[in-house]
Amino acid sequence: MEKVLMKGNEAIAESAIRAGGLCYFCYPLTPQSEVAEYLARRMPEVGGAYLQAESEVAVANMVYGAAGAGARAWSTSSSPGISLMEEGISYIAASELPAVFVNIVRTGPGLGGILPSQGDYFQAVKGGGHGDYRCLVLAPSSVQEAVDMMPLAFDRADRYRNPVMVIGDGMIGQMMEPVEFKEPKFPPLPPKDWATTGAKGRKPNVVNSLYLDPKAEERLNNVLAAKYEKMKREEVRFEEYNTDKPYRVLLVAYGTTARICKTAIEKLDAEGIPVALLRPISLFPFPEAKVLELGRKAEFLLSVEMSMGQMVEDVHCAMGHEKPVYFFGRSGGIVPSPEEVVDAVKSRLEGGKS
Amino acid sequence: MKALFKRPEALADVVTHYCPGCTHGIAHRLIAEVIDELGLREKTVGIAPVGCSVLAFNYFNMDFQQAAHGRAPALATGIKRARPDLICFTYQGDGDLASIGMAEIIHAANRGEKFTVVFINNAVYGMTGGQMAPTTMPGQVTTTSPKGRDVDDVGYPIRMCELLTSLRTPGFIERVAVHTPQQVVKARRVLKTAFELQRDNKCFTFVEVLSTCPTNWGMTPFEATKWLQEHMVPYYPVQNFKKFEEAPEVNIQTAAEPAKEA
Amino acid sequence: MAKVFKVTIEKNRCKGCGLCPNACPKQVLEMSKEINDKGYFYSQVVNLPACIGCRFCAFMCPDVAISIEQEEAA
Numbered sequence: 001m002e003k004v005l006m007k008g009n010e011a012i013a014e015s016a017i018r019a020g021g022l023c024y025f026c027y028p029l030t031p032q033s034e035v036a037e038y039l040a041r042r043m044p045e046v047g048g049a050y051l052q053a054e055s056e057v058a059v060a061n062m063v064y065g066a067a068g069a070g071a072r073a074w075s076t077s078s079s080p081g082i083s084l085m086e087e088g089i090s091y092i093a094a095s096e097l098p099a100v101f102v103n104i105v106r107t108g109p110g111l112g113g114i115l116p117s118q119g120d121y122f123q124a125v126k127g128g129g130h131g132d133y134r135c136l137v138l139a140p141s142s143v144q145e146a147v148d149m150m151p152l153a154f155d156r157a158d159r160y161r162n163p164v165m166v167i168g169d170g171m172i173g174q175m176m177e178p179v180e181f182k183e184p185k186f187p188p189l190p191p192k193d194w195a196t197t198g199a200k201g202r203k204p205n206v207v208n209s210l211y212l213d214p215k216a217e218e219r220l221n222n223v224l225a226a227k228y229e230k231m232k233r234e235e236v237r238f239e240e241y242n243t244d245k246p247y248r249v250l251l252v253a254y255g256t257t258a259r260i261c262k263t264a265i266e267k268l269d270a271e272g273i274p275v276a277l278l279r280p281i282s283l284f285p286f287p288e289a290k291v292l293e294l295g296r297k298a299e300f301l302l303s304v305e306m307s308m309g310q311m312v313e314d315v316h317c318a319m320g321h322e323k324p325v326y327f328f329g330r331s332g333g334i335v336p337s338p339e340e341v342v343d344a345v346k347s348r349l350e351g352g353k354s
Numbered sequence: 355m356k357a358l359f360k361r362p363e364a365l366a367d368v369v370t371h372y373c374p375g376c377t378h379g380i381a382h383r384l385i386a387e388v389i390d391e392l393g394l395r396e397k398t399v400g401i402a403p404v405g406c407s408v409l410a411f412n413y414f415n416m417d418f419q420q421a422a423h424g425r426a427p428a429l430a431t432g433i434k435r436a437r438p439d440l441i442c443f444t445y446q447g448d449g450d451l452a453s454i455g456m457a458e459i460i461h462a463a464n465r466g467e468k469f470t471v472v473f474i475n476n477a478v479y480g481m482t483g484g485q486m487a488p489t490t491m492p493g494q495v496t497t498t499s500p501k502g503r504d505v506d507d508v509g510y511p512i513r514m515c516e517l518l519t520s521l522r523t524p525g526f527i528e529r530v531a532v533h534t535p536q537q538v539v540k541a542r543r544v545l546k547t548a549f550e551l552q553r554d555n556k557c558f559t560f561v562e563v564l565s566t567c568p569t570n571w572g573m574t575p576f577e578a579t580k581w582l583q584e585h586m587v588p589y590y591p592v593q594n595f596k597k598f599e600e601a602p603e604v605n606i607q608t609a610a611e612p613a614k615e616a
Numbered sequence: 617m618a619k620v621f622k623v624t625i626e627k628n629r630c631k632g633c634g635l636c637p638n639a640c641p642k643q644v645l646e647m648s649k650e651i652n653d654k655g656y657f658y659s660q661v662v663n664l665p666a667c668i669g670c671r672f673c674a675f676m677c678p679d680v681a682i683s684i685e686q687e688e689a690a
Contacts, residue, residue, distance in 0.1 A: 023436045049435040053428065054461035061425035065432025068419045069399065069440065073432065196417035196433070198440055200396035206411045208402075208420035240412070306592050355685040359674040372678060374656065375633030379678020479650060535672035537640050568633075575633040 003178040008143040008168065009034035012102060013042065016074060019151035021100060023050030025062040027055060027081060030114040031170040032104035034065055035076040056081040062087020067097040068207035069317055070195035072154055074100035076172075079108050080127060082128070082266050085337065089163050090129030093224065094209030096194075098157035100150070101135070102166045104173035109334045115333020117171035118255060122309035124167050125284045132221050134228045135165040137283040139254040143177035143262040145281075148184075155186045156235065158334075161194075167283065169306065171256045171335070228285075235309060237281035238290050243297075247276035249345050250298040252291065252315050254280045257336070264341035275345060283311070288318035300324040302350060303354045304341055307331055309336050360384040364395045366415045375575020377565040378406060380532045381474060381541075385443070388546045389416070392553060398441040399433055401426040405447035406480040424455025427462035430469040441552055442469040448487035449479045453510050456488075459518070463558050466523040470548045470559045473514060476567040477586060484570030488512040491585050496570070512601055515562050515595045525557020525598040529590060531564035533579035537592070544594075557598050562589055617673040620687040623661050629681035632656030636673035636682065644668040645673055 006014070013035045013312060016024070019322055024043060024098075028035040043050035049066070053059045059075050066073035077085060082103045092099050105120045107113040124137045136156055140146035153164040196205050211217035239258075242265055249268075253261045258279040268275045278294050280287050295301045300323055303312035312327040319325050328344035330336045361367065365386035373376045389395050397414050402410040402422035411418035421429045426444035433442045449461050451473050459471065478496055479485040486496040486503060489511045493502040503511075515529045526548055528543035541563060550557035563585050567579035573581060617655045620661040623644065625630060625636075635646040635686050636659050637675045659673075659681075 023432070023496065025432065025435075051435055051465075053431075054457050058428040058431075058458055058461065061422060061428035062432035062435070064421075064425075065401075066436035067421060067432075068429070069433045071432075071436035071439045073436065087422055095420070148548060163371060196399040196419055196440075197437065198397035198399070199415070199417050204415060204417050206418045206420070208418070210420055226548030317564070329497070356688055357683070358621070358669060358686050359671045361680045361683070365680065369629060370679065374631035374678075375635055376678055379680070380676065383678075383680055388678065425652075430666040535675040537668075537677040575635050575640045579635070 001180045003180050005176050005178050006143065007174065007176050008035060009104065009173045010038045010145060011143050011147050012076070013038040015047055015147040015150035015181060016100070016154070016185070017042065017048065019154045021070045021074045021150065022046065023066045023071040024048065025051050025053050025059045025073070026065055027053055027059050027077065028262065029078045029081045031173045032076045032078050032102070034173070035102070048103045053339045057087065058086035060085035061205065062089055063099050064092050064095070064097060065321060067075065067092065067099045068095065068196050070192045070197055072098070072158070076102040078104045078106045079117070080111060082120065082123065086123070086129035090131050090133060091209050092163045093133035093135070094131060094220070095207050096161040096209065098161055099163045101158050101163060102168065102207065105167060105169045107178060110273055113333045114170065116256065116306060116335060118169060118257060118305045119307040119310065119331065120167065121283065121305070122157060124165050125286070132205065133224055134284050135163045136160065136231055137165045137167055138140065138237070139167050139281060139283050140172060141258045141279065143172060146172055147179045147181060151184050155189070158189050160231065162227055164165065167255070169255055180265050227245065232285040236285050236287050238287040239279040239281060240290070240294065241277040241279065242274070243276045244291045245274065247274040247297065248299050248349070249275045250294050250301045251275060251277045251304055252280070252301055252311065253277065253304040254283060254311065257306055260336060260338055261304055263338035263340055264345070267338055267342050268345060272302050273345065273349065286314050286318070288314070290316055291318035292322070295319050296325050298323060300326060302328055302345060302348065304336065304344070305329045306335065361458065362387040362390045364415050366413050368412060371409060372406065373569045375566070375578065376406070376569045377532045378474065378540055380538060381472065381565065382410070382537045384538070384545050385472060386414060387542060391546065392549055394441045394549065394553065396440065398443070401429050401442065401444040401452035403444070403446040405450050407445055407447065407474070408467065408481065410445055415440065417465070424450050424453070425458055426450065427455065427458040427467070429476070431462050431465070431467045434469050435469055438466050438468070441549070443472060443612040444469065445472045447474045447480065448476065448489045449544050452488040454516055463518045463524040463560065464521045466525065466558045468552055468555055468558060470552050471561065472545070473560065473562040474550070476513070476565040477561055478570045480567050480570055491589065513590060515560065518560055523558065524560060524596060526551050526559040527595040529562040529564065529592050529595070531582065531587065531592050533566060533582045546584050551598055564592065570593050570597065619669060621664070621667040622685040622687065623667055623673065624683045625659055625661060626681045627634065627658045628653045629679050630656060630658035631679055633678065635676040635678070639672040639676040641672065643669055655660060679689055
């Protein structure tokens with residue numbers, strides 16, 4: 001299969017189309033507008049539906065409507081736009097609809113800046129919208145990984161009837177890397193006999209999240225919770241790096257930050273300081289068992305993020321009181337350099353606290 | 355015996371939660387009658403708003419989606435873009451359509467999305483207990499305008515038909531009322547025209563229905579019909595604003611075929 | 617010959633809103649002094665022979681509590 005050099009945003013768009021994501025609604029927002037621009041041209045070529053909506057609020061609700069009618073509907077946005085979509089995402093989860101959202105994270109809070117960030121971890125993983133629901137959250141660290149994640153995201157959205165969020169950052173969206181478009185096979189999915197396709201020869205279907213009766217509302221919440229328990233059993237994904245020999249420090253980092261950490265690990269290795277990395281690929285479900293297992297073998301853990309420290313709280317949760325958990329990060333869109341990560345490790349090894 | 359009037363098939367055989375004399379019941383029935391007459395029940399998806407009619411999905415015998423407040427036109431857009439073969443209508447009240455959903459309705463109308471909007475204008479927010487709406491009349495007392503709507507403070511009521519008529523795209527816009535039997539007959543005809551236009555894939559169709567809210571207006575249902583005639587009709591004229599004319603082809607992109615089952 | 621109409625009001629569907637007697641041009645309907653299962657003073661037919669089959673009552677009933685039939689001509 002040939003490799004093509006593509007910009008992340010465009011590669012994600014192409015991969016989604018090939019995965020059957022033929023119903024795309026969007027609103028321009030830096031740094032992901034190229035997805036919309038690419039699809040404005042490409043979607044008609046493949047006979048899909050493309051629409052630039054009046055706002056991200058509208059986008060999420062268009063995704064809801066189309067998904068409710070049985071389509072593989074999806075959208076992309078960036079942090080402030082995702083905030084606007086969170087109303088719709090809560091409704092989508094509560095109505096048990098499949099949908100895929102891609103967040104190309106920029107800095108915040110508020111209007112923020114357009115440079116890369118990982119400051120939406122809480123929003124993605126801990127709900128984002130109101131109520132007891134989760135998204136399945138996947139974090140690519142390369143354009144190829146983002147490409148591979150799109151068919152997986154659509155499959156899991158349909159399989160769980162739940163929103164799936166692929167969370168990248170401005171680097172993933174903007175940089176160009178060689179990619180191949182594989183065609184993964186998945187087990188067959190059940191038919192969407194719940195969709196509003198017209199009540200011909202059957203009772204009417206209702207796509208709804210209103211449950212005024214407390215018993216019915218609790219029943220729905222239990223149904224949703226069961227999905228998330230199943231995700232915790234079956235959808236944990238991670239990469240471990242340099243764990244095949246003893247290490248003194250465990251770095252925990254996702255997305256592009258993990259690549260920086262790998263370079264830092266090489267530099268530390270050259271100085272005789274063995275360090276390993278755990279790269280969560282699924283942020284929800286979080287690989288807590290793996291964090292604990294690998295963290296126990298280290299003197300301390302260091303969560304490295306392009307934020308003020310969000311995933312570090314989940315690392316703390318996973319480790320309990322067993323080992324110290326520290327945080328190092330930069331914000332503002334400043335990408336930490338491998339040297340800064342090296343210094344962060346060394347300063348804590350020499351007894352300084354974060 | 356020949357049946358001259360009976361319950362339409364598209365209306366579920368249940369008792370609604372609506373207040374006595376609430377004209378939602380009439381509007382629901384007219385939609386169901388028209389859907390039956392045009393044979394569209396098995397391919398129609400209705401969209402319920404947030405408001406008194408939030409439970410509309412229980413009252414119709416067809417597929418329904420529940421929308422977030424104001425977002426029904428966005429849901430309808432999603433449905434029609436994914437499945438242009440389906441008939442889709444939104445059913446929305448004052449707050450849903452003219453307040454929180456103002457952006458969604460204007461843009462769906464402006465894009466010419468080919469669904470039908472039924473806008474229930476009763477000049478107040480019913481479900482939440484009678485607060486002021488964008489359509490509340492000047493001087494009208496509500497729970498959030500206890501001294502009457504003060505136009506110097508919050509402006510005049512919004513006339514949605516007139517507002518949407520300023521857009522070039524939308525094809526069919528008409529205001530009707532359901533406070534007298536004669537108006538009910540006319541309203542039914544207008545709704546039928548709107549659904550026929552959608553059936554024939556012609557244009558965006560918008561029907562505003564002047565309605566009563568006896569409970570929150572603080573009067574009997576019959577008194578409410580009189581109040582509507584005296585106070586609302588002069589400000590919200592019952593008339594057609596736009597009749598569909600074949601316009602130059604506007605290529606609206608939709609999915610080439612209906613979305614396949616995954 | 618005179619047309620004969622049959623107006624049936626489902627007593628327990630009626631919410632006593634009073635729109636139908638006001639809509640009727642022939643005083644066929646009146647609100648009862650008794651209450652139904654819901655506690656409403658329901659509408660009832662008091663003068664069926666006066667009915668002209670205009671269906672105004674049914675048009676105005678928000679609860680589809682009224683059905684109207686016409687006797688076929690002999």
